[in-house]
Amino acid sequence: MKRNNIVILYSLLILILLVTACSPLKKPENTTDPLAKEDVPLPIHDKYKRGQNIPGKLYWAGSAEDKKVALTFDDGPEDHWTPKILAILKEKNVKATFFVIGKQAQAYPAMLQKIDAEGHVIGNHTLDHTSLITLDKQAIAKELEECSSIIHSITGKTPKLVRPPFGFHNENVDSVIYSKNQFIILWSVDTDDWKGFDSATVKERVIPKMKNGYIVLQHDGVNPHLEGSVEALPAIIDELKKQGYSFVTIPELLELPPYEETDFDRID
Known part of the structure; x- marks a missing residue:
């Protein structure tokens, strides 16, 4: 009798195993298919993963998906080149980004306001355009904070965009800037206009090299050699517009906030 019971038990076990092995596996009802696009949105910064970019921290260019270009001008403001550049930008209906030196802003507050x-x-x-990589963290912070303070005192706005002089940055520089939730903005095309190139050379350093999302570096500081750069600016704008590029500011190019939003900052 016992033997018969054991045989029956074994037979039932074998039957259960066979049925289980032949049954298709079912997904749990609440499991999301990882391949379903609607369930897995792309990370917010994916479009800016390009070259040396560190999305949310450091950028040398914008998205390659968009036919946009950003003009940037360093080392101003002052009362010779800055007004000429502003007049051209106004005539061409182009907005740009000016990375200003604190002491220059202090010397020419009306131009910064303009x-x-x-x-x-x-x-x-x-x-004062000091190479930040030669400084310790405390001195780096002071250079940036004093510049921001001057800009804020004149415009009521505190910049979140930082361009280290000469583009030089290291671990200390990065650490200080990122700790303030600010962004390092470098460039894709360098005109080297401060060297005194004529307008034809400046154009050749920009137009043939242009790609979607590129950032152009020019200057408007105290430098007697910027005539070629200013002369080239209208032609650069016209030619790139013909090629289908639109001109935007750095915050528009990179989808970044331009200024700190505090009780003391009024963003018009």
Whole structure:
């Protein structure tokens, strides 16, 4: 009798195993298919994963998907080149980004206000154009904070965009800037206009090299050799517009906030 019971038990076990093995596996009802696009949105910064970009921190170019270009001008403001550049930008209906030196802004507050009033974006280019990689963290912070303080005192706005002088940055520089939730903005095309190139050379350093999302570096500081750069600017704008590029500010190009939003900052 016992033997018969054991045989029956074994037979039932074998039957259960066979049925289980032949049955298709079912997904749990609440499991999301990882391949379903609607369930797995792309990370927000994916479109800016390009070259040396560190999305949310450091950028040398915008998205390659968009036929946009950003003009940037360093080392101003002052009273010779800055007004000429502003006049051209106004005539061409183009907005740009000006990375200003704190001491220059202090010396030419009306020009900084004009840059702001005409719809351009203002960025931080340190207090006195010191190479930040030669400084410790405390001194780096002081250079940036004093520049921001001057800009804020004139415009009521505190920049979140930082361009280290010469583009030089290291671990200390990055650490200080990122700790303030600010962004490092470099460039894709360098005109080297400060060297005194004529307008034809400046154009050749920009137009043939242009690609979607590129950032162009020019200058408007105290430099007697910028005539070629200013002369080339209208032709650069016209030619790139013909090629289908639209001109935007850095915050528009990179989808970044231009200024700190505090109780003391009024963003028009």
